[in-house]
Amino acid sequence: MDGEDLLKNLRGVTEFEVAGDQPQRARPVRSPRLPPDLSGCVTHVTAGSRKMPVLKALTTTACERDCFYCPFRAGRSSMRRITFSPDDMAQGFMALHRAGVVEGLFLSSGVIRGGVTTQDSILDTGAILREKYGYSGYIHLKIMPGAERDQVRQAMELADRVSINLEAPNARRLEVIAPGKNFDDELLARLRWVTDLRRESEGRLRASSTTEFVVGPAGERDLEILSMTDVLYRQLGLARAYFSAFRPVMDTPLDNLPATDSLRQLRLYQASFLLRDYGFDLEELPFVGEGDLPLQIDPKRAWADQHLAQTPLELHTASRRELMRVPGIGATSADRIIAARRKGRLHDLADLRAVGVVNVNRMALYVLLDGRRPVEQPRLF
Ligand code: SF4
Numbered sequence: 553m554d555g556e557d558l559l560k561n562l563r564g565v566t567e568f569e570v571a572g573d574q575p576q577r578a579r580p581v582r583s584p585r586l587p588p589d590l591s592g593c594v595t596h597v598t599a600g601s602r603k604m605p606v607l608k609a610l611t612t613t614a615c616e617r618d619c620f621y622c623p624f625r626a627g628r629s630s631m632r633r634i635t636f637s638p639d640d641m642a643q644g645f646m647a648l649h650r651a652g653v654v655e656g657l658f659l660s661s662g663v664i665r666g667g668v669t670t671q672d673s674i675l676d677t678g679a680i681l682r683e684k685y686g687y688s689g690y691i692h693l694k695i696m697p698g699a700e701r702d703q704v705r706q707a708m709e710l711a712d713r714v715s716i717n718l719e720a721p722n723a724r725r726l727e728v729i730a731p732g733k734n735f736d737d738e739l740l741a742r743l744r745w746v747t748d749l750r751r752e753s754e755g756r757l758r759a760s761s762t763t764e765f766v767v768g769p770a771g772e773r774d775l776e777i778l779s780m781t782d783v784l785y786r787q788l789g790l791a792r793a794y795f796s797a798f799r800p801v802m803d804t805p806l807d808n809l810p811a812t813d814s815l816r817q818l819r820l821y822q823a824s825f826l827l828r829d830y831g832f833d834l835e836e837l838p839f840v841g842e843g844d845l846p847l848q849i850d851p852k853r854a855w856a857d858q859h860l861a862q863t864p865l866e867l868h869t870a871s872r873r874e875l876m877r878v879p880g881i882g883a884t885s886a887d888r889i890i891a892a893r894r895k896g897r898l899h900d901l902a903d904l905r906a907v908g909v910v911n912v913n914r915m916a917l918y919v920l921l922d923g924r925r926p927v928e929q930p931r932l933f
Contacts (some may be wrong), residue, residue, distance in 0.1 A: 553641075558636075559593055561634050562593045565613055565632070565634070566609060593609070594653075597656055599690060604655035608658045609636075609659050610624075610659070610661050611659065611660075612635040612661050612670070613632065616663055617730075618730075619729065619733065620729050620769070620804055621730070621801065623804070625804060628801075638679075639680060641659070642677050642685065646685050657689075659677055659691070660694040661673065661694060663698075666698065667696035668699060668700055670696045671696045671699040674693055681710075691712055692711060692713040693713075693715075694714070695715065695742050697716075697733055697739060701749075705757070708746065709759075711759050712759055713760045713761070713762060714746060718739050718740065718743070720735070720766065720770050721772055721777045721779065722776060723735035725771070725772045725776065728769070729806065743790070744788060760792075761789070761790055762790065763794070764794040764795070765794070765795050767795050767797050767812050767820060768797060768798035768809075768811075768816070769812075773842055774839065775839050778824065781827060792828075795821060798812040819845040822852065823837050829883070830876050832877070850879070856878060860877070864917075864918050865918060867904075868893050868921070872886050875889060878915045880915035892907040898921050901916060
């Protein structure tokens with residue numbers, strides 16, 4: 553199979569998969585080598601300081617399962633069913649790779665003849681790429697529900713990243729949208745295996761792990777999703793949780809439900825980064841009502857409005873962790889502030905700009921410089 557054939561077969565199929573840097577489906581990768589109508593087949597992944605285009609592919613769209621939200625569910629007549637052999641998938645990918653269209657592969661699949669058989673097909677594709685073609689670039693392999701532990705190990709040997717989609721934050725919610733899936737045994741157990749295998753290998757297996765939640769259709773609250781996300785980050789060393797705002801798919805049992813506001817998806821990403829990268833505890837997130845994040849405000853800013861607006865943080869004495877709680881200050885800016893204050897005093901916002909801090913206006917409401925609010929600070933009211 554050549555690369556063009558592979559892309560044409562994947563057209564309109566893999567837009568449902570989120571796997572790269574960009575959480576939103578609506579940001580196609582632009583490339584002079586990629587026709588615009590095929591851009592949904594490619595996502596960007598950051599490796600080190602470089603972004604690379606990655607092909608999003610599926611071994612099959614002929615799924616035998618019946619998850620209520622999914623376009624590939626069994627019996628959905630409007631879905632085009634395609635299945636690639638491992639040889640065809642590997643050959644097509646290598647053609648695209650050699651042509652410079654993509655630099656990496658994300659390989660997922662519907663379930664066909666059981667999770668174990670499907671996983672074998674995914675593993676065979678990875679093995680052909682590594683062994684027959686000597687391909688050493690980025691591979692992300694999906695772990696199928698019900699895959700065996702040894703298959704998970706093989707996937708981690710072949711891939712840079714593996715993923716198992718939980719889809720919902722707990723068994724009760726998964727039952728609503730995918731009653732045929734077993735949350736604990738088929739899904740969460742496999743994420744735990746990834747962590748265990750990584751630990752047992754003493755550094756040999758380094759594949760990172762991710763998961764994805766479908767947001768909205770099970771009536772779950774943000775608190776439930778972020779509670780599970782927090783467990784995955786803290787206990788299982790998950791690299792990233794993806795959140796996919798539910799979109800009703802025609803000819804599925806959930807096609808009468810409204811789409812989830814994409815702002816909710818954005819707020820979940822922002823909150824998950826606070827848990828993963830900014831030292832926030834789950835209890836500190838600004839949930840309202842029954843346990844949802846406010847839609848109209850970034851959760852970090854909502855927290856700062858409650859905690860820093862009246863008692864601003866002194867930039868000369870704050871710890872790195874405290875600095876990173878200020879809106880507009882991330883890891884890089886925190887490090888720049890700490891380095892700059894060792895050399896001398898920071899008197900005003902211009903001093904912060906001069907040392908490379910970017911979002912000074914955003915932080916101005918919440919900080920003190922030498923005991924004073926910055927002079928350029930906009931007023932609260
Ligand atoms: S197992 Fe995966 S591909 Fe199959 S219906 Fe469920 S979500 Fe869709």
